[in-house]
Amino acid sequence: MPDNAAENHILLNYSKQDILKELDCILNSELFSRTAVLCNFLKFIVEETLEGHTHSLKEYTIAVSALGKSVDFNPQTDAVVRIHAGRLRRLLNEYYLQPGITDSIKIEVIKGTYVPVFRTQVIEKSTEDLREKTTTVVNDTVVYSRSRLTLAVLPFRNLLPNKDYQFFVDGFGEELTRVFSTSEDLDVIAHFSTLKYVANPKDIRVVGSELGVHYVIAGAVKRSAKQIKVSVGLGETVNGMQIWTKDYIHSLEDDEIMDIQDQINNDVFALLSGHYGFIIKDTMRLVEGNMKQDLQAFDAVLWFHHAQLTHSEENFLEAIKGLEKTLENDPNNVMCLSILGDLYLSSYSMGYTVEDPINKANLYIEKAIRIAPLSQYAHMERGWAHIHLGKKKEAIESLKYSEQLASPSFSPSTMGGLGFAYSCVGEYKCSHALLQAALNLNPYCPWWYYVGLFFGFYHNGQYEEAFKYAQKMNASEDVYVIPLLMVAVKGQLGMVLEARVEINILNKKFPEILANLGMYLNSFILDRSLVEEIILGLKKAGLQLH
Amino acid sequence: MRLKIVQQFPDFEERIDFLFQNDENFRDLCSDYDLCTSMILQRKIAEHKNKAEINEYETLQLILKEDIIKVLQSQT
Incomplete structure (x- = not known):
């Protein structure tokens, strides 16, 4: 073989004819000739890619156009394409370890996409090595780890x-x-x-x-x-x-x-x-439609990020379900454990329907810390658990330790998370500094960064400033906090008429929360004077509280 | 999922543990098998009328089971 045979190249280096010829070799091999379904699958995705139609390579299109499914095929309830894709990936691996071992072009279907990749195959082994290799086919397959970004x-x-x-x-x-x-x-x-x-x-x-x-x-x-x-x-x-x-x-x-x-x-x-950095934002494209049934840790973590951005009850519950499923296979996954702690605690403060959230969160967080004692995220969640249990001193200790673990490479997401937590324990100065620094570094942020800043200004009686941040809050309609804070600050500013829209939303959608408002607010705001000031603002705006 | 696979192939517990730890392709194969099994179960519970679809999943399940056995026996 020439010296440059080990170099890899992609599509641009081949003509369509070269690739179609390789496709023919694969389809005519004994391995593939036994399975018409996988032949159709591979033929379809290769030909579509060569025509430049990679955007149409979705489960539905493959099911209908390549696997002969009816037009009412639903990829959310029917996993047949995903299962065949796994089979195709494995069969291609097997092909290139046996009959296709000397083929110059390699067609691959990498996990996470249905768009095939065309490469020059690395051939460096002696004939004897090759012979040896063909006898140990299944044990030496190429592995692409996709369990984490x-x-x-x-x-x-x-x-x-x-x-x-x-x-x-x-x-x-x-x-x-x-x-x-x-x-x-x-x-x-x-x-x-x-x-x-x-x-x-x-x-x-x-x-x-x-x-x-x-x-x-x-x-x-x-x-x-x-x-x-x-x-x-x-x-x-x-x-x-x-x-x-x-x-x-x-x-x-x-x-x-x-x-x-x-x-x-x-x-x-x-x-x-970080959670709100460009990489996670870009990866959010992968989270579309309902959660898939073959969820892996990778997908589950993406669902968590999605839930964090929307804060809808449905997304929270789906993310919890998915992460708990992934823990069955990977029980010591610290990221999954910490995220579950986060989700249970957040669900509790948002008033979402989850069973025994604080105890479950504690179990997950403490396990995460046992496995990874220096996990910044797990310690921040431990701080949140203390907040929900009303333990201010312990909460501040955990948050400070988490801050210490985060430095010196402090991402805006970490700063924002800690900044919001500090605002909930009444450490407004510290909270303001962290949240402003996070916003300066990355203006793309979740709505609750503004809640942290709102608390500081509202507590100081700077209602105009607080109102400015209330207007920036934007999340799912399941979130009661946003209309509530808007009513409170409008009440303090004497904007009684303007507060009617949010009062109607609160009365219509969150009667149970209004009936137990003190309990809900005290569950995550440890500064009792701030809770009283918020309730005062609500009353000034004309919200009837029991 | 590991437990389900061990229950299916109790004679290979050690080998399954090893592969679960070291071979992502094997985990994917088991994951597909598990998914296939749950698809069949869901359809049977819901008394799904499309028998052809259930048959297709049952055939797939058999193929995946054979693939798992092939991997399990490959180094023993």
């Missing part, structure tokens, strides 16, 4: 004249890898594993497949006489698209070079990481 930071390109500042350019890959490795939401590939791409740059779809990553960060450094420009981009490996990019331009005279690097790295981390 995974990221790789590629070495930045040095576009400086005379290769100046190489240490500065190299530092980006290493530092960003280190910073992102502190995130509990993402797995990050060791930077050393990405260094091979310096001399041998590849299509990011190939990089994604080789490293098993969903996203890659790449960048380049340039300079003019007085300025240095660093371009950073985020690419999605499944479809090879660049989905985010930002240029950082700094004067070389004003700043120390390493400070520039720290500033850029912190900004990239702030924008991309």
Whole structure:
């Protein structure tokens, strides 16, 4: 074989005829000739991809067009496409370990997508090795881990004249890898594993497949006489698209070079990481329709993020159900345990129907801490559990410890979560500083960041400011807190007529919460004077409370 | 899910444990088998009228079961 045989290439390097020829080889093989369903499946997705119709490669289309299902096929209740896709993936693996082992093109169906990938097959083994390999087919299959969102930071390109500042350019890959490795939401590939791409740059779809990553960060450094420009981009490996990019331009005279690097790295981390960062936001596209029945930890965590953004009761309950199911297979998954703690506690404070939420949350959180004593997220949730139990001192201790664990790589999501929690225990100054810092770093935030800021201003009697933040709150109609706070602040501002809309919503949709309002508010606001001030505002607006 | 698979193949408990820990493809295969089984169960409970659909799932279930056995026996 030629030396470059180990190099991988994607679609662009082949003609349609090459790929259709490989498809024919597969379909005519003994393995595939036994199963017409999988032949039709593979033929359909390959041909559609070659025609550029990758967006139509959804379960429904495959069921109707390739598997002969009727037009009323419902992918939410019928898992046949998903099951066949798994079979197809495994059969292709088997094909390339046996009869197709010498084929030059490899067609793959990577988990998480129905769009096939076309690559040059790596053939480096001697004939004897190959013979040996064919006898151990099933035990040496390619594994793509998709149980967590995974990221790789590629070495930045040095576009400086005379290769100046190489240490500065190299530092980006290493530092960003280190910073992102502190995130509990993402797995990050060791930077050393990405260094091979310096001399041998590849299509990011190939990089994604080789490293098993969903996203890659790449960048380049340039300079003019007085300025240095660093371009950073985020690419999605499944479809090879660049989905985010930002240029950082700094004067070389004003700043120390390493400070520039720290500033850029912190900004990239702030924008991309965390529950409300760009990566999770982009991944939300995968959460569509009803929850699938073959939920994995990966999907369940996405559903949690979805529930966090909408705060609808249905999404909360579905996320709880899905995460508990994934725990059956993966009982020591710290992220799932912490998230379940979070969901049960949030459900309790929102008045959603869940059984024994505090005790269940405590069980999950304490187990998470036993397994991972340094989990920042689990300690923050322990703080929340103390808040719900009315233990202010213990809550502050846990929140402070969580804050300590989060630094120095403090993502805006973590800042926001802690900031809101501090506002609920009455630590308004601390809360304000964290929430403002989080908003400065990433203006895309959940509605409850504004609740934290609202509490601080409302408590200080700055009702105009509080009203400003109440207007920014936007969540599912299941959330009683938003109309409630709006009525309270309108009451304090004398906007009695304007408060009628929200009063009607509260009376119509949340009579049970109004009947026990003190209990609900005290369940997550430990500053009793704030609760009294909110109730006063409600009464001033004309809301009848029992 | 691991328990269900062990219940189906009690003679292979150790091997199943090993594969669950180390082989994502095997976990996916078991997950598909489990999903298929639950699809059949759901349809039977709901007294689903489309017998062809139940038959299709039952055939799939058999194929997946054979695939699992193949993996379980491959290194024993």
